[in-house]
Amino acid sequence: MSSISRRSLLGYSGTTAAGAVLGAAGSAEAADTAAAETEASASAVFPSGTRFSADYTIGPIDASMTLTFSVSVMDTPTESVITPNEIANLLNELAESRGWPPATFYGTPAPAPLT
Known part of the structure; x- marks a missing residue:
C-alpha cells in the first residue's frame, strides 16, 4: 500500500x-x-511431469474445489503436444460453465503461476 x-x-x-x-x-x-x-510464469521452466494445481471457491455459498493435473511428454511431435496452458484453460472453461470463477494454476516444484 x-x-x-x-x-x-x-x-x-x-x-x-x-x-x-x-x-x-x-x-x-x-x-x-x-x-x-x-x-x-514467463521465466519459470516447468519440466515434464510437473504437477499443476488450482483452488476454486464460490464465496457466497461457501463451496471450494481443487483441480490438479500433470503432463508428461516423451517423444511426441511438437504439433501433437498438449500444453499445460491448454489444459488449464480447458479446466477453467469447464469450471466457469458450472458457475465457478476462473482460477490460476500453480506448478510445483517451481512455485510459479501457469498463465
Whole structure:
C-alpha cells in the first residue's frame, strides 16, 4: 500500500478523497502482483511431469474445489503436444460453465503461476 497513512489522509482531504486514493493504491498493488505473477510464469521452466494445481471457491455459498493435473511428454511431435496452458484453460472453461470463477494454476516444484 501507499506510504501515506490513512489517518493523515483523512485529516487532510476528507473521507471521499481518502477512499479514492486508498482504493487506487489497492488497485495498483493488485496490478503489480498480477504483473509479477505473469513475469514469474514467463521465466519459470516447468519440466515434464510437473504437477499443476488450482483452488476454486464460490464465496457466497461457501463451496471450494481443487483441480490438479500433470503432463508428461516423451517423444511426441511438437504439433501433437498438449500444453499445460491448454489444459488449464480447458479446466477453467469447464469450471466457469458450472458457475465457478476462473482460477490460476500453480506448478510445483517451481512455485510459479501457469498463465
